[in-house]
Amino acid sequence: xxxxxxxxxxxLGCIYRSLASKITLSQxxxxxxxxxxxxxxxxxYLLRPPLPQSEIHLDAIYRRFxxxxxxxxxxxxxxxxxxxxxxxxxxxSGKGDKSDQSQNTSEQGKSVRGGPVSWxxxxxLVATGAGVIFYYDNEKRRHIEDINNASIAVKQGPSVGKxxxxxxxxxxxxxxxAVTDGDFLGKWTVMYFGFTHCxxxxxxxxxxxxxxVDKIKKSAGIEVxxxxxxxxxxxxxxxxxxxxxxxxxxxxIGLTGNPEEIKKVARAYRVYYMKTExxxxxxxxxxxxxxxxxxxxMEFVKFYGKNNDVDALSDGIVKEIKQYKKVKA
Numbered sequence: 001x002x003x004x005x006x007x008x009x010x011x012l013g014c015i016y017r018s019l020a021s022k023i024t025l026s027q028x029x030x031x032x033x034x035x036x037x038x039x040x041x042x043x044x045y046l047l048r049p050p051l052p053q054s055e056i057h058l059d060a061i062y063r064r065f066x067x068x069x070x071x072x073x074x075x076x077x078x079x080x081x082x083x084x085x086x087x088x089x090x091x092x093s094g095k096g097d098k099s100d101q102s103q104n105t106s107e108q109g110k111s112v113r114g115g116p117v118s119w120x121x122x123x124x125l126v127a128t129g130a131g132v133i134f135y136y137d138n139e140k141r142r143h144i145e146d147i148n149n150a151s152i153a154v155k156q157g158p159s160v161g162k163x164x165x166x167x168x169x170x171x172x173x174x175x176x177x178a179v180t181d182g183d184f185l186g187k188w189t190v191m192y193f194g195f196t197h198c199x200x201x202x203x204x205x206x207x208x209x210x211x212x213v214d215k216i217k218k219s220a221g222i223e224v225x226x227x228x229x230x231x232x233x234x235x236x237x238x239x240x241x242x243x244x245x246x247x248x249x250x251x252x253i254g255l256t257g258n259p260e261e262i263k264k265v266a267r268a269y270r271v272y273y274m275k276t277e278x279x280x281x282x283x284x285x286x287x288x289x290x291x292x293x294x295x296x297x298m299e300f301v302k303f304y305g306k307n308n309d310v311d312a313l314s315d316g317i318v319k320e321i322k323q324y325k326k327v328k329a
Contacts, residue, residue: 165292165300167268171229171261174242174254181298188321189225189294193271195232195285196244203248205289205306210249212314220318230256231266231273232285293317295324 166181173179192209194202206228213224228245230236233256236244241254256262266273273287291313293301301320304313 163300165268165270165303166294166298167265169261169265169268171255171257171265172238174238174245174256176238179255184225184227184294184298186296187225188222188296188317189227189298190317191227191229191269191292191294193229193231193266193269193273193287193290195230195287196236196240197232197284199284201289201306205291206248206252208308208310208313209291210252211310212317213249213251215310215314216318219314220321222318222321224317226252228252228254229262229265230254231262231271231287233257233259233262293320 168181170178170180190209190213192205194205196202206226209226213226216222216224226249228241230241236256238256241256245252245254257265269292271288271290273285276284276286289306291304293303295301301324302316304316308316
């Protein structure tokens with residue numbers, strides 16, 4: 001069985017012969033018990049006769065060659081594995097270099113793309129902005145023209161509704177004669193509410209009204225009747241009003257009445273008035289500072305505040321009168 005194992009396994013046979021070659025025949029024969037290099041195997045001299053000395057040397061050389069080949073093969077395998085690992089490392093290193101290079105290229109590209117705006121882009125931006133501004137100006141101008149045209153069309157068209165200003169009244173003029181709103185029919189009238197003891201506002205407004213009436217007659221040939229209505233019935237008697245109105249214009253008509261009549265006419269024309277700073281018989285009256293333009297039917301046309309000067313007041317009245325006549329024609 002041992003012989004069969006040695007014949008089937010060349011490596012074991014080689015090792016066995018190598019060990020056997022180191023032992024001389026005399027050593028094997030003098031061994032007691034007989035020397036067995038491997039347990040279970042028969043002594044070498046029973047397997048084959050002893051080899052000559054020359055064959056022993058050749059066998060040693062063969063064993064050395066086999067051992068050298070084996071170690072060379074192991075070294076080559078290790079070297080190949082090392083080279084493979086090195087190649088993988090070099091590949092990774094190469095890939096890393098390429099990655100770094102591509103990253104640098106990418107960063108360079110970004111820096112180029114993210115740089116300052118070019119002149120072409122700047123010019124396009126300026127041109128676009130100028131176009132937007134030009135378009136906005138045109139639209140704004142067109143919108144203003146549409147508003148103006150619509151306002152003119154509304155003024156030229158028929159009146160849809162009038163403010164609830166005005167109404168019947170019964171008072172006494174500066175000559176002591178009873179008058180009503182019917183006495184002013186067929187005339188253009190401008191009515192102002194105040195009081196004769198007014199320190200500054202009323203005189204200024206009545207002077208402005210007198211100057212506007214004269215200018216309207218001179219420039220447009222239109223007769224306008226100025227009317228002053230007192231809101232201080234306790235002090236503004238007929239005599240007091242008479243002396244007061246003649247200081248401003250010869251055609252100025254002064255009206256007064258009892259407290260109830262004054263209250264009624266003030267409510268009809270939406271006029272506010274109230275006594276202030278009362279000290280015995282000396283007091284002031286706080287009131288609305290408004291002039292009302294009334295048409296020949298004693299219907300309200302337009303009101304004018306304190307901010308209108310003589311020219312604005314006269315021009316505004318003439319414009320309203322002409323517009324009124326145009327609509328009625």
